[in-house]
Amino acid sequence: MAERAPHPDTPELRARWGSFAWTNVNAEKVREIIGRYPEGRQRSAVMPLLDLAQRQVGQETSTQGWLPLPVMEYVAAQLDMPIIRVLEVATFYMMYNIAPVGRxxxxxxxxxxxxxxxxxxxxxxxxxxxxxxxxxxxxxxxxxxxxxxxxxxxxxxxxxxxxxxxxxxxxxxxxxxxxxxxxxxxxxxxxQDPARHTVEPVGALSNLNAMADGNHDYRGEWATAPA
CATH class of the missing domain: 3.40.30.10 (Glutaredoxin)
Structure with missing residues (x-):
């Protein structure tokens, strides 16, 4: 992200994001996410809800998305959490952008x-x-x-x-x-290596060759280290 400190809380920020609310589609997702957790443990949904909020902001800004403070406050209110607890989560994990990012x-x-x-x-x-x-x-x-x-x-x-x-x-x-x-x-x-499909070795196998065509058990072939 652009910074690891929350974006300044300004009147302009409040004007843009103070009325944040879930889209109809995301509101249904939120009900499903919160429903995964037992009664009294709804705050455990904070991470998926922050991710969903960031993605909704991203859709509105044509970027990867980020978490303006009013958006985090919205999530905090929905989960009946102090905003500082939500902010602690958002600032700890790099998956959350707490300042604007590019496309x-x-x-x-x-x-x-x-x-x-x-x-x-x-x-x-x-x-x-x-x-x-x-x-x-x-x-x-x-x-x-x-x-x-x-x-x-x-x-x-x-x-x-x-x-x-x-x-x-x-x-x-x-x-x-x-x-x-x-x-x-x-x-x-x-x-991006044209010689690879995923992360298989490039070129011929250099060891464990018998594993190429089956689940070969090498244990009987390995010498036991002296006591």
Missing amino acids: FHVQVCGTTPCMLRGSDDIMDACYARGMKKGHTTADGLWTLSEVECMGNCASAPMVQINDANYEDLTPARLDAVLDALARGEQPKEGT
Whole structure:
């Protein structure tokens, strides 16, 4: 997101979002979500409701969405929670944007596996397009963030753009993804390596070869370490 501090609470913010309410479709989803939890535990629905609220804001702003303070207050009131408790959740989890973001939120993983496989080059490719970490470009198209591990270590380096993951990136492959998004297209998600389908090894197997065609049990072949 653009910042990890809540967006300032201003009269303009209140004028825009103070009347936030669920759409009819989302109101039905909210009833279903809250109904998953036993009586007295409705506050456990805070995370899915914040996600739903962020997506509704995103639909209204043509972005990934974010959580203005009046929107968080709306969720807090519905769950009979102090607003500070809702704010604690929203500020703790990176999945929630607490400041406005662009149409595409580019989240670059900078954790060790991605770093070792070139995430610095991926960040440089973003910088070369005018992005700045923690900010949104002047045209409102891109917001750039560096995040921690998103679980794609076997296909590093990777970025998450809105809800889509793009893996096995090089600067050229990232440029192709970003160019497609800017044109209004939806590029292929997942690995961008043409030699891979998902995260299977590239080329011939180097070990556990007998597992390629069946569930081979190697345990009898492994030597027991001396006592």
